[in-house]
Every structure is written in structure tokens, then in C-alpha cells.
Amino acid sequence: MSTYEEPGPGAGLSDRDRAVLDLERQSWPGPGAKERAVRERLGITPTRYYQLLNALLDDPRALAHDPVTVNRLRRIRDARRERR
Template sequence: MLTDEDRAVLDFAGRGWPSPGEKERAVRERLGMSPVRYYQYLNALLDDPEALRYAPVTVNRLRRVRQANRDRTR
């Protein structure tokens, strides 16, 4: 079962940001966590079936991005 924080992170991840600096600032202000912690948290959520049910478009998009990054570094 997803927590309120899980849903907040997924909702946040589904938004677009004009610049990385603005996104990092918003992570700290809105989610109360460091950008590094946000990305660790989000990455773990991408493997959670509940997250996929809650935000399928966001989770599938981010899974594709993650896989493309992994493929690029091989």
C-alpha cells in the first residue's frame, strides 16, 4: 500500500520542470528531502506494483528512462 509520501513523490515526478535547479529547489521545499534522497526514493518506487497502479504513465515513462540510461552505460 502506498503512503501519502509515496503518492506525493509520484505526483511530483509526473510534473515537468523548466530547469534542474528549479526541480531541486522544489524537491527540498515541497517534499522536504534532498534531491539525492528523492531520486533514491523514486527509483525504489518504480519497482513497486502499487506505484504502477497509482501512476502508470509516470512510472512507465521513468522506467524507460532508467533502462535507457542503463543501456547507455553498458
């Protein structure tokens, strides 16, 4: 007899995906601080970071992992799209 366990929040997200969401959850003191953290902590360029982040906003696993952050960022993205 086997038991089935529901995957927990963030199941299926890579460590890097979770790190991207963790960085986005923080507030930053001034210009350049976030970009520096992206390079130092994740070892990627800010451009790549924002590409990954944008893809995560459409990933249901990211929403399950951090619904507050993902929904906030979706609202910001949608508002920017409407202004264009």
C-alpha cells in the same frame, strides 16, 4: 456477511510516495526548480528523492497508482542502463 473491496489505485502507498510521483509527473521550467520543489514540498534532499523514486519504479503499487509516469521513467532508466 462481509464484502471485499478491491483497493483503489495508490492503496498502500504513503503520502510521501504519492507526492514523489506527483512531482515527477510535472514539467520543470529550468535547472534547479525541481530540486527546490523537492526540498520545499517534501523536506528531503534531492539525493534522497531520487533514491525513493528509483525504489518506487519497482513497486507494483506505484505502477497501479500512476502507470503512465512509472512506465515512462522505467523506459528512461532502462535506456540509461543499456548505454553503460
